Amino acid sequence: MTRPSNDTFLRALFREPAAHIPVWLMRQAGRYLPEYRALRAHAGDFMALCKNPALASEIALQPLARYALDAAIVFSDILTIPDAMGLGLSFVENEGPKFEHPLRNERQIRRLFVPDPFDRLRYVTDAVSATRKALNGAVPLIGFAGSPYTLACYMIEGSRSNDFRFVKTMMYSRPDLMRRILEIVTEAVLRSLNAQIESGAQVVMIFDSWGGNLATAAFQEFSLFYMRQIIAGLIKKKEGERIPSIIFAKGGGMWLEAIASTGCEALGLDWMTDIGEARRRVGREVALQGNLDPGVLFAPPENIAAETGKVIDAYGPDATGFIFNLGHGISQFTPPEHVAALIRTVHEHRLTKGKNLVSGY
Ligand code: 1CP
Numbered sequence: 001m002t003r004p005s006n007d008t009f010l011r012a013l014f015r016e017p018a019a020h021i022p023v024w025l026m027r028q029a030g031r032y033l034p035e036y037r038a039l040r041a042h043a044g045d046f047m048a049l050c051k052n053p054a055l056a057s058e059i060a061l062q063p064l065a066r067y068a069l070d071a072a073i074v075f076s077d078i079l080t081i082p083d084a085m086g087l088g089l090s091f092v093e094n095e096g097p098k099f100e101h102p103l104r105n106e107r108q109i110r111r112l113f114v115p116d117p118f119d120r121l122r123y124v125t126d127a128v129s130a131t132r133k134a135l136n137g138a139v140p141l142i143g144f145a146g147s148p149y150t151l152a153c154y155m156i157e158g159s160r161s162n163d164f165r166f167v168k169t170m171m172y173s174r175p176d177l178m179r180r181i182l183e184i185v186t187e188a189v190l191r192s193l194n195a196q197i198e199s200g201a202q203v204v205m206i207f208d209s210w211g212g213n214l215a216t217a218a219f220q221e222f223s224l225f226y227m228r229q230i231i232a233g234l235i236k237k238k239e240g241e242r243i244p245s246i247i248f249a250k251g252g253g254m255w256l257e258a259i260a261s262t263g264c265e266a267l268g269l270d271w272m273t274d275i276g277e278a279r280r281r282v283g284r285e286v287a288l289q290g291n292l293d294p295g296v297l298f299a300p301p302e303n304i305a306a307e308t309g310k311v312i313d314a315y316g317p318d319a320t321g322f323i324f325n326l327g328h329g330i331s332q333f334t335p336p337e338h339v340a341a342l343i344r345t346v347h348e349h350r351l352t353k354g355k356n357l358v359s360g361y
Contacts, residue, residue, distance in 0.1 A: 002137075003241065004135075004137050004138060004139050004140050004202070005137055005138060006070055006138060006139045007140070008020055008021075008022040008070050009022040009024070009070045009071040009139065009140050009203070009323060010140055010202070010203070010244070012287055012320075012321060012322060012323045013203065013244040013246070013265045013266050013287050013323065014242070014244065014265065014287070015287050015320055015321035016320070017320055018319075018320075020346075020347050020349070021312065021319050021322055021323075021324050021346050021347070021349055022070035022071065022323050022324065023069065023070055023323070023324040023325065023342075023343055023346040023347070024069045024070055024071040024072075024073065024142075024323070024325060025063075025069070025325060025326050025329075025330050025339070025342075026073075026248075026268075026325060026326055026328060026329040026330065027329030027330045028063040028067075028069060028073065028330065029059045029060050029062055029063050029073070029075050030329075030330065030332065031332035032330055032331065032332050032333070032334040032335075032336060032339075033062055033063065033066075033336060034336070035062050036059055036062060039055060039058065039059060043055060045091060046077075046091045047089065047090075047091060049075065050075065050076050050077060050080065050123065050124075050127070051123045052123075053123060053126035053127045053129075053130040054130060056074070056075040056076065056123075056127035056130070056131065057075070057127060057130040057131040057133075057134045058134075059075040060072050060073065060074060060075040060127075060131045060134075061131070061134055061135070063339075064135075064138070064139070066336065066339075066340070067339060067340060067343045068343055068347060069139065069343065070139055070323075071139050071140050071141075071142055071203070072131065072135055072139055072140070072141050072142065073141075073142040073144065073205075074124070074127055074128050074131055074141065074142065074143055074144065074196070074201065075127060075131070076124050076127055076144075077097075078144070078145060078146030078150065078151065078207055078209075079097050079146070079151070079154060080121060080123075080124055081115065081121070081145065081146070081151060081185070081188050081189060081192055082099065082151055082154060082155045082185075084115035084120040084121050084188075085112060085113065085115055085155075085184075085188065086101065086113075087099040087100065087101050087102070087103075087155060088100030088101050095159070096159060096160050097154060097159060097160070098158065098159045099154065099155065099158045099159070102155065102156060102157065102158030102166070103155050103156050103181060104156070104166065106174075106177060109177050109180055109181055110180075112180075112181065112184045113184070114184055114187045114188045114191065115188060116191075117191050117192045117194075117195035117196075118195055121192060121195070124192065124195075124196065125195050125196060125198070125199040126199075128141070128143055128196050128199040128200050128201050129199045129200050131200075132199070132200030132201070132202075133200075140202040140203055141200060141201055141202050141203070142201065142202075142203045142204070142205055142246075143193060143196030143197065143199075143201025143203070143204045143205075144193075144196075144204060144205040144206070144207060145189045145192050145193050145196075145204075145206060145207070146189070146206070146207050146208075146209070147189075147206050147207065147208035147209075147211060147223055147226070147227050147247075147249075148181075148182045148185040148186045148189060148223070148226040148227070148230075149182065149208060149210065149211050149214070149222050149223035149226065150207060150208050150209045150210045150211065150223075151185050151189070152167065152178070152181050152182055152185060153167050153210045153213075155181065155185075156170060156181070164210070164213055171218070171222060178222065179222075182222065182226050183226075185226075186226040186229055186230060189206075189230055190229070190230045190233045190234070193206075193230065193234060194233070194234060194235050197234070197235045197238055197243055198235070198238075201243075202238075202241065202243065203243065203244050203245070203246065204234065204243065204244075204245050204246070205245070205246040205247075205248060205268070206227055206230065206245070206246070206247050206248070206264075207248050208223055208227065208247065208248065208249040208250065208252065209248075209250050210250070211223040211224075211249045211250070211251065211252055212249065212250050212251015212252055212270075213251070216254065216255070219252070219255060219258075220255075220258065223249070224255070224258055224259065224262070227247060227259075227262055228261075228262045228263075231245055231247075231262045231263050231264050232262075232263065244264075244265035244266065245264045245265055245266075246264060246265065246266040246267070246268055246289060247259055247262065247264045247266075247267055247268065248267070248268030248269075248270075248289070249267075249268075250270045250328060251270060251272075252270075253269070253270065253272055253273035253278070256273075256278055256281050256282045257281060257282055260282040260285045260286045261285075264286065265286060265287060266286050266287035266288065266289050266323065267282065267286050267287075267288055267289065268289045268290055268291075268325065269288060269289065269290030269291035269327060270290070270291060270327040270328060271290070271291050271292060271293035271294070271326070271327025271328070272327070273290070273291060273327075274314060275288060275290055275291050275311060275314045275315050276314040276315060276316060279315060279316060279321075283321060286321075287321040287322065287323060288315070288321060288322060288323070289322075289323040289324075289325045290311075290323075290324075290325050290326070290327055291311060291325065291326070291327040292307060292308060292311050292324075292325075292326050292327060292342070293307075293326075293327055294326045294327065294328055294329065294330055294331055294334070295331070296308075297326075297330065297331065297334045297335075297338045297339065297342065298331075298333070298334070298335075298338075299338075301337075301338060301340075301341035304338055304341045304342050304345070305341055305342075305344075305345040308324075308341075308342050308345040308346060309345060309349070311324070312324070312346070312349050319349075324346045
């Protein structure tokens, strides 16, 4: 298999020089786009979209029709895995995800099983292959999953949480049960990511959205330990092309060295982390993806251009190993025309043909 015609994203992930700085946005397909809202209204709800591979692939391509994005991401959700484990997922309008059977007792935990990604999660692998086909080699396709810890947070709390009371109660009073959940979810995530690679994903990303709520030692023990196992178990090459992996740990700015040591190709950075400093710390080991505050997109286009320029400048004059993104998902209240200003600024940025990062930044 040859590389996509626009391979700037893959080049940046491998820290090879690229023609321009690649850019894509977390949640680039979604509620801020009127064409997404129209399809969702037609399908009924969000999960109906995820479960229909033709619609999922159409939605994944919607932002690419509007903007010159350098990557596509599969349209799905991290919570499909716990749903396939029997927790009963639903999305309540304006309230977010809810599980009918959150994990609250030992009996439920003992009964947990690893779902077969080609059976109970067939709609995900079908969405991957349909999207890859629809892309027709234009840009690389990203497959993804939540980190075991982040999935466990939703599985134990049953919805989003401000204090993670149930998670922390279990972690500090019955760490054996917490570890049991994490082991099973780790296997489920690994199998799902490998199934997505088998189905056509060219890059995989792990979202550790809630690892940042842990103390440093607990992050190592309850989040990083499991992400390390996943990175080690991923399919590394498919049809002659290497499959890079990205870890995004929101609130993980203190732990960049530890996260880079998992062997992933890139780290996603939230907007609280200074990207220049991150590069000095781990730029010899990994590529960096990030990290504009998504709130910048509420400002007028000139201000967006200025703030975007600041992130690029902070990374440094030689942009090797840099993928522009937001520091977290795009807000549903973002005016779509503001995104165009961001993409234009990134692509028009003049690259200094400097030293290759690998040979001695
Ligand atoms: O139409 C709707 O109301 C659904 C909104 C929506 C969308 C568009 C949800 C519900 N999920 C998604 C898609 C999604 N989620 C994608 C693919 C689309 C793309 O990126 O273009 C991805 C990669 C995710 C990942 C995801 N889901 C994360 C990790 C990233 C992050 O934001 O931290 C998390 C935590 C979720 C859970 C989830 N699913 C949906 C919502 C609103 C949430 C967040 C719940 C919360 O705030 O705790």
